[in-house]
Every structure is written in structure tokens, then in C-alpha cells.
Amino acid sequence: MDIVLFFLFLAATFGAAATGALFPTGEWYKTLKKPSWVPPNWVFPVVWTSIYLLIAFAGARVAGMEGSAYAMAFWAVQIAFNALWTPVFFGLRNLRASLPVMACLWLAVLGAMITHFGLDFWAGLAFVPYLVWVTVAAALNYSVYKLNPDQKPLDLPNI
Template sequence: MDIWLFLMFLAACFGAGATGAMFPPGEWYEKLNKPSWVPPNWLFPVAWTTIYLLMSFAGARVAGLDGSAYAMAFWAMQIAFNTLWTPVFFGLRRLKGALPVMAALWVAVLGCTVTHWQLDFWAGLAFVPYLAWVTVAGALNLAMVRLNPNVEPLEVGKV
């Protein structure tokens, strides 16, 4: 594994993760109805740090391999949707609007898992926790929509 590739993938991950600092949940989120199975707040930074390290490891393992074009395309796709979800959900408060982003993210992470696995067992395995986390996050996003049908999204001009 090339350490420079790892660091470049990690920089992309932490760039995506920076949206969490730019668009924190805030008081409006705390007031929402949440399902009983919502993970505790302390788990989110632990989970994301672990996932970002694993994603970077996986990307670095396969980036230089022959036949890695689809794996890298899925990697790029998942980091783009990963970056987009937080501003849509927390920044714009568009709970319903975040669902298609989450669906696209889930498909991209599944694509990463499969294509990385085809090239390198460990790289594919590294995406399994991310796939599990995004599955839970998608279910949580859907539950939040159902439990909070009257949440008004922010108007773009008023953000």
C-alpha cells in the first residue's frame, strides 16, 4: 500500500467530514422526534473516524491495481454523496431531500464494497462497516422523515 495514496484518500475523507463541522446538528435537530434506536451522539465521530481510515486504506490498496477503474469511480461517487448528505440534511434541513442522496450513497458504497472486494479481499472487507453504517443511517433518515413530517426546510436565500 502506498502511504501517499492513503494520505490523499484520507484528505478527501476529512474534507467530506468537514461538512459535519460546517453544518452541525444544532438545536433544531435536538428537538426532533427520534426513533428509540438512534445511536448516541458520541458514537458518530468514533464511527466516522474509523470508517474514513478504512475507506482510505481500501482506496490506497486498489488505486494502483490493474482493472481498478470501476472501484475508483465508485470511491469518487461515494465520497461525493457522503459530502453532500450533511449539508442537505443538517444545513438545509431537508429531511426528505436527503433520502435520495442517502440512497445514492448506499448504492455507491455497495459498489465500492463489491468492486474493491473483486480486486483485493482486505480492501473489500474494509468497506463492510461503512455499508452497515450507511444502511443504519438510511433507515434513520427515513425514520426521521416519518417521525417529523412537518419539519420545514430552510429556504436557500435564508441560510
Template sequence: MNWLLFFTFLAACIAPAAAGMLFRPGEWYRDLSKPSWTPPNWLFPVVWAFLYVTMSLAAARVASLPGTSQAIAFWAVQISIASLWSGVFFGLRKMATGGVIIATLWAAVAVTMVAFWSHDTISGVLLVPYLIWVSVALALNWSVWGLNRKAA
């Protein structure tokens, strides 16, 4: 494992993490109607911290291999998209636009996972929890929007 690569990719995760800290759910989100299966608020930072580590491990493994520049470019795209969601959903309170962003993120994560898997099975597997969590987040975003269209 190239630890410098790992920490470089982990550093790239600072942007979406910072956006999540800058644009917190707050009273506006608390007062919205949410589906019964909404995860508790404390779970989000725990899961994201775990995911940032696993996606950075996956990227460091793939980046160490020859011929993986496109796969790493996909990783860069998905982390850039991930940086947008909190500001749009919580900051601008644009639930539908947030849904479009997170749907785009889901596609970018899926493409990245397939690209990583084609080079290194472990790296592909390391992105599976990320795709699952983004799937939950996508469903939650659209459910909250649907339950609160008048507030949107």
C-alpha cells in the same frame, strides 16, 4: 502499502468530514422526534473517523493494483455523495432530500464494495462496516423524516 496513496484518499475524506463539522445537528435536530434506537451523538464522529481510515486503506490497496480505475472511480463517486448529506439534512433541513442522498450513497458504497472485493478481498471487507453504518444512517434518516413530516 503505498502510504502516499492512503494519505491522498484520506485527504479526500476531508470534504465530508468538514461538511459534518460545518453543518452540525444543533437545536433543530435535538428537538425532532427520533426512534428509540438512535445512536448517541458522541458516536457519530468516532464511527466516521474509523470509517474514513478504513475506506482510505481499502482505496489505497485497490489503487495499487492494475486494472482498477473503474473501482477507484466508484470510490470517488461515493465520497462526493457523502459530502452532500450533512449540508442538505442539517444545513437546509431537507430531511426527505437527505434521505434520497443517503439512499444514493448506500448504492454507491455497495457498488464500490463489490468492485473493490473483485480486486482485493481485504479491501472489500474493509468497506463492510461503511455499508453497515450507511444502512443505519439511511434507516435513521427516513425514520426521523417519518416521525417529523410536519416539521419537514
């Protein structure tokens, strides 16, 4: 594995993670109704840090391999939807619009896992916890949406 590639992929994950700092959960999120099985707040940064390290590892393992075009495309798509979800859910507070973003993220992670497995067992395996977590996140996203039917997105002024 090329260490420079690892740090480039890690930089991409830090870019996605930065949306969490730009759009924190805040008081608004605390007021939402949530299912009883929502993980405690401390779990989220621990899980995401682990996932970001794993997918940076996966990307770096396969990036230089012959035939890695689809794996790299799925890697790019998943990190793009990963970065998009937080501003839609927490920034715009648009629970409904976050659902298709989450669906696209789930499909992109699945595609990344499959294409990485096709090139390297360990790279594919590194995506498994991500797919599990995104499945949990999608269920949580949907549950919060259903439990808060009157929640309206932020009304942004026309720019």
C-alpha cells in the same frame, strides 16, 4: 500499499468530514422526534473516523492495481454523496431531499465494496462496516423524516 495514496484518500475523507463541522447538528436536530434506537451522539464521530480510515486504506490498496477503474469511480462517487448528505440534511434541514442522497450513497458504497472485493479481499472487507453503518443511517434518516412530517426545510432567500 502506497502511503502517499493513503494520505490522499484520507484527505478526501477529511473533506467529506468537514461538512459536519460546517453544518453541525445544533438545537434544530435536538428538537426533532427520533426513533428509540438512535445511537448516542458520541457514537457518530467514533464510527465515522473509523470508517474514513478504513476506506482510505481500501482506496490506497487498489488505486494502483490494474483494472481498478470501477473501484476508483465508485470510491469517488461514495465520497461525493457522503459529503453532500450533511449539507442537505443539517444545512438545508431538508429531510425529504436527504433521502435520495442517502439512497445514492448506499448504492455507491455497495458498488465500492463489490468492486474493491473484486481486486483485493482486505480492501473489500474495509467497506463492510461502512455499508452496515450507511444502512443504519438510511433507516435513521427515513425514520426521522417519517416522525417529523411537518418539518419544513430552511427557507433560503433568493440569491
